[in-house]
Amino acid sequence: MALKKYFPVFVLPTLVAFIIAFAVPFVLGIYLSFTEFITVADAQWVGIENYIKAFSNDDFINALWFTVRFTVVSVITVNLIAFILASILTKGLKGTNIFRTVFFMPNLIGGIVLGYIWQLIINGVLQTMGVTITYDPKYGFWGLVILMNWQLIGYMMVIYIAGIQNIPSDLIDASKVDGANRWQTLRNVTVPLIMPSITICLFLTLTNSFKLFDQNLALTAGAPSKQTAMLALDIYNTFYSRIGWEGVGQAKAVIFFVIVAVISFVQLALTRKREVEQ
Amino acid sequence: MNSSSKAFSKAVLYAVLAVASAVFLAPILIVVINSFKGKLYISDEPFSLPDGETFAGLENYTSGIEKTEFISAFGWSLFITVFSVLAIVIFTSMTAWYIVRVKNFFTKALYFIFIFSMIVPFQMVMFTMTKTAAELSLDTPWGIILIYLGFGAGLAVFMFCGFLKSVPLEIEEAAMIDGCNPLQTFFMVVFPILRPTAITVAILNAMWIWNDYLLPYLLIGSEYKTIPIAVQYLRGGYGSVDMGALMAMLVLSIVPIIIFYLFCQKYIIKGIVAGAVKG
Amino acid sequence: MASISLKNIFKIFEDGTTAVNDFSLEIEDKEFIILVGPSGCGKSTTLRMIAGLESISKGELMIGDRVVNNVAPKDRDIAMVFQSYALYPHMSVYKNMAFGLELRKLPKAEIDARVREAARILDIEHLLKRKPRALSGGQRQRVALGRAMVRSPAVFLLDEPLSNLDAKLRTTMRTEIKKLHKRLGTTFIYVTHDQTEAMTMADRIVVMKDGVIQQVDTPQRLYDKPFNMFVAGFIGSPQMNFLDALVSVRNSQIYLVLSQNEINVTGVFGLDERLLSYADKYVKVGIRPEDITNDEDFVKKNADKLITAKVEVNEMMGSETYLYLDYAGEKITARVQNARAETDLSVLAVKTDKIHLFDPNTTINIFI
Numbered sequence: 001m002a003l004k005k006y007f008p009v010f011v012l013p014t015l016v017a018f019i020i021a022f023a024v025p026f027v028l029g030i031y032l033s034f035t036e037f038i039t040v041a042d043a044q045w046v047g048i049e050n051y052i053k054a055f056s057n058d059d060f061i062n063a064l065w066f067t068v069r070f071t072v073v074s075v076i077t078v079n080l081i082a083f084i085l086a087s088i089l090t091k092g093l094k095g096t097n098i099f100r101t102v103f104f105m106p107n108l109i110g111g112i113v114l115g116y117i118w119q120l121i122i123n124g125v126l127q128t129m130g131v132t133i134t135y136d137p138k139y140g141f142w143g144l145v146i147l148m149n150w151q152l153i154g155y156m157m158v159i160y161i162a163g164i165q166n167i168p169s170d171l172i173d174a175s176k177v178d179g180a181n182r183w184q185t186l187r188n189v190t191v192p193l194i195m196p197s198i199t200i201c202l203f204l205t206l207t208n209s210f211k212l213f214d215q216n217l218a219l220t221a222g223a224p225s226k227q228t229a230m231l232a233l234d235i236y237n238t239f240y241s242r243i244g245w246e247g248v249g250q251a252k253a254v255i256f257f258v259i260v261a262v263i264s265f266v267q268l269a270l271t272r273k274r275e276v277e278q
Numbered sequence: 279m280n281s282s283s284k285a286f287s288k289a290v291l292y293a294v295l296a297v298a299s300a301v302f303l304a305p306i307l308i309v310v311i312n313s314f315k316g317k318l319y320i321s322d323e324p325f326s327l328p329d330g331e332t333f334a335g336l337e338n339y340t341s342g343i344e345k346t347e348f349i350s351a352f353g354w355s356l357f358i359t360v361f362s363v364l365a366i367v368i369f370t371s372m373t374a375w376y377i378v379r380v381k382n383f384f385t386k387a388l389y390f391i392f393i394f395s396m397i398v399p400f401q402m403v404m405f406t407m408t409k410t411a412a413e414l415s416l417d418t419p420w421g422i423i424l425i426y427l428g429f430g431a432g433l434a435v436f437m438f439c440g441f442l443k444s445v446p447l448e449i450e451e452a453a454m455i456d457g458c459n460p461l462q463t464f465f466m467v468v469f470p471i472l473r474p475t476a477i478t479v480a481i482l483n484a485m486w487i488w489n490d491y492l493l494p495y496l497l498i499g500s501e502y503k504t505i506p507i508a509v510q511y512l513r514g515g516y517g518s519v520d521m522g523a524l525m526a527m528l529v530l531s532i533v534p535i536i537i538f539y540l541f542c543q544k545y546i547i548k549g550i551v552a553g554a555v556k557g
Numbered sequence: 558m559a560s561i562s563l564k565n566i567f568k569i570f571e572d573g574t575t576a577v578n579d580f581s582l583e584i585e586d587k588e589f590i591i592l593v594g595p596s597g598c599g600k601s602t603t604l605r606m607i608a609g610l611e612s613i614s615k616g617e618l619m620i621g622d623r624v625v626n627n628v629a630p631k632d633r634d635i636a637m638v639f640q641s642y643a644l645y646p647h648m649s650v651y652k653n654m655a656f657g658l659e660l661r662k663l664p665k666a667e668i669d670a671r672v673r674e675a676a677r678i679l680d681i682e683h684l685l686k687r688k689p690r691a692l693s694g695g696q697r698q699r700v701a702l703g704r705a706m707v708r709s710p711a712v713f714l715l716d717e718p719l720s721n722l723d724a725k726l727r728t729t730m731r732t733e734i735k736k737l738h739k740r741l742g743t744t745f746i747y748v749t750h751d752q753t754e755a756m757t758m759a760d761r762i763v764v765m766k767d768g769v770i771q772q773v774d775t776p777q778r779l780y781d782k783p784f785n786m787f788v789a790g791f792i793g794s795p796q797m798n799f800l801d802a803l804v805s806v807r808n809s810q811i812y813l814v815l816s817q818n819e820i821n822v823t824g825v826f827g828l829d830e831r832l833l834s835y836a837d838k839y840v841k842v843g844i845r846p847e848d849i850t851n852d853e854d855f856v857k858k859n860a861d862k863l864i865t866a867k868v869e870v871n872e873m874m875g876s877e878t879y880l881y882l883d884y885a886g887e888k889i890t891a892r893v894q895n896a897r898a899e900t901d902l903s904v905l906a907v908k909t910d911k912i913h914l915f916d917p918n919t920t921i922n923i924f925i
Contacts, residue, residue, distance in 0.1 A: 003460045010376040013369045021428025025406035108535045110489025112506040124324035162551040235401045257402040448643035456657030457631040470647035
């Protein structure tokens with residue numbers, strides 16, 4: 001086909017950009033994680049030393065643990081609330097569109113801005129107890145959870161709404177005729193049929209929570225003493241605030257990448273299996 | 279269910295929705311209110327309305343705009359977002375068409391590499407990408423467009439490919455018989471058909487790039503500030519923070535997004551759903 | 558206007574499958590040729606090679622007096638109507654038809670004249686401003702035809718153009734396309750899997766199976782003289798019945814011994830040598846449903862041509878009746894004029910002058 005000859009026009013621009021922005025940095029990143037360097041040119045091979053340092057680094061382990069806890073709590077709360085709101089908004093009530101508009105809005109606001117909005121509010125509340133968000137890591141933790149919920153619930157809700165609206169009404173009717181009560185209908189008809197929406201919502205909340213950076217930086221910046229720093233922020237700090245630790249930072253980044261890749265695959269494999277063909 | 283209990287459950291649902299709406303709107307409202315208060319009163323009484331003593335008029339806005347060079351930050355954000363989104367939509371749709379229509383080992387491999395890039399977190403390439411880009415003198419507002427094209431390619435190619443697989447080949451063959459060369463076929467026939475997906479891709483990428491902080495901060499932040507960088511800059515230095523200016527800047531950052539949202543709501547929500555389902 | 562010549566054309570796909578196998582055909586100028594066969598028989602691939610949408614693996618394709626194997630589709634002087642119509646969804650009907658002409662940089666007035674002329678012929682003048690999605694299936698079909706017409710090509714290629722229409726519309730469009738062919742005086746090459754379309758429209762039919770031409774002939778000759786069992790079974794509806802028969806020659810009479818009856822065929826074939834060579838061997842007897850009758854007079858007069866079969870289903874079609882019969886375990890169909898309710902055992906006569914005999918191994922008609 002004649003198209004084949006048009007490779008330079010159709011593919012090259014994207015490919016060049018992709019190589020510069022992603023492919024080369026990715027490969028270079030893996031290489032540098034085995035070296036000690038300050039600038040790329042002075043890299044010295046050190047084997048897995050950076051990885052050993054990373055895993056024996058308290059900040060990193062703490063960040064990993066904090067991130068996992070945060071992700072678990074956020075994924076559950078965001079999806080639960082989003083699903084509840086979605087099922088209310090698909091009951092054909094008047095004003096549904098206005099509510100949808102309101103719930104979705106926070107999603108469009110950037111992470112940095114979100115962080116400062118909630119910092120003001122949470123500090124305002126904590127003030128009554130005479131403390132601020134950076135007083136205790138548990139404030140930071142729950143602050144981030146609240147922020148994440150506020151940002152993502154609308155997004156996930158919109159996806160759930162689409163999923164619920166796609167269920168053929170015949171099926172709901174059929175289950176009513178079969179004598180299912182509301183809970184049974186939900187469990188046996190609605191949930192299995194919106195499995196694709198659940199898959200994607202879990203995936204999005206999981207990866208978004210795990211990779212959170214901007215919100216973390218703006219809300220607490222890791223305070224007090226790095227105890228509320230999540231993985232992305234810890235990696236950033238290792239790179240840019242600790243001279244001589246660039247290699248360790250890169251090793252942490254590789255570990256981070258592997259974890260994200262593994263949970264993405266496992267999660268997709270698990271839920272995709274439960275999806276039904278319609 | 280009888281009608282009175284139906285009415286009751288309806289009332290309960292509305293109550294739930296009303297409370298939820300209040301929770302969702304309050305934070306924005308509180309920030310707006312505080313942006314009109316004197317900077318010293320904000321941290322002390324964030325939940326009170328401004329009164330004669332605390333009301334500061336537009337002072338926070340004028341000082342904030344001045345301190346952050348907000349006008350130029352807005353300009354850079356707009357420039358980078360618009361041109362990056364244009365580049366992504368045009369170039370990745372072309373690439374996706376090539377991948378879908380020219381089937382060989384190379385295009386298949388390319389497709390998988392693009393998909394793979396979607397799950398790689400930014401921190402993985404943060405340092406090396408910044409260095410590579412600087413090395414190639416791409417640390418400029420023009421250069422960053424190329425970087426965004428490279429970073430956005432994964433998701434965009436994936437989404438365009440997904441849609442293109444459902445576009446019947448016969449239409450393109452008809453164009454070929456009508457006398458189109460591949461470029462004409464793409465721009466006169468295929469791209470118009472891709473429009474819904476192009477809008478989705480544009481919206482998803484616009485939201486990402488407009489709000490992105492770390493990438494532009496590392497790449498061009500010292501010379502060119504986008505809105506998120508400007509906001510963070512205001513807060514970034516330790517010591518006394520001008521809460522008034524911060525509140526005003528938060529409001530100014532949110533307003534364009536909300537206006538955009540209210541106008542394009544239909545497309546945005548459709549796009550989000552389409553993007554999610556494709557993903 | 559042009560004749561087309563296909564010489565030993567092959568299409569071999571990358572995975573090694575041969576889609577079209579040694580296809581040779583001379584198509585005359587202004588002829589209406591229909592390629593017919595079951596799906597996967599290579600008919601569409603052949604058409605797409607003529608269009609230039611598929612490359613030709615081997616062989617020579619000529620349109621007019623030039624070899625076009627390596628000529629781009631747009632330069633082959635052809636136009637094509639696709640099964641899905643392939644209208645440009647974002648363009649108006651007018652623009653859909655004008656697009657190819659605009660690309661060829663024809664003067665605006667000329668384009669306009671041609672589009673309006675085609676629209677007038679196809680009776681779609683009132684739809685010119687609409688988008689394809691606002692049209693019915695039949696209207697889209699017309700636009701697709703119009704898009705091909707305005708180009709006034711030397712050859713019209715049509716790939717299953719009617720298969721997306723409902724039954725009634727298909728019948729009307731059949732007539733219309735036939736009329737259009739007469740009016741345009743252009744060579745038409747038409748692909749379909751529907752033998753009725755082929756029989757009603759074509760000047761000549763090319764029957765294909767597994768990439769190989771089975772027979773090329775006029776509809777009438779295809780029906781009367783099928784070359785092999787495949788063609789015999791494919792052409793005609795309901796399908797031809799096939800029964801095993803032993804050829805038995807006794808007292809200068811030739812009998813076909815079926816499982817439950819004997820049929821005397823001496824009167825039809827005489828002592829034909831080709832038939833005699835099958836003496837005491839089996840042949841396949843092909844009998845069209847319409848050649849089995851329950852007409853009382855005919856049955857009485859043809860006592861040596863009877864079959865007795867059990868009626869399983871009796872389907873009244875109005876002017877005729879289909880009998881679905883069980884003949885010693887074999888299912889056969891009869892299409893009878895007499896609408897009396899046939900039940901249980903039925904005695905029917907075979908019009909032996911219309912039967913076909915095939916070699917059971919080669920499946921080829923023994924009289925060819």
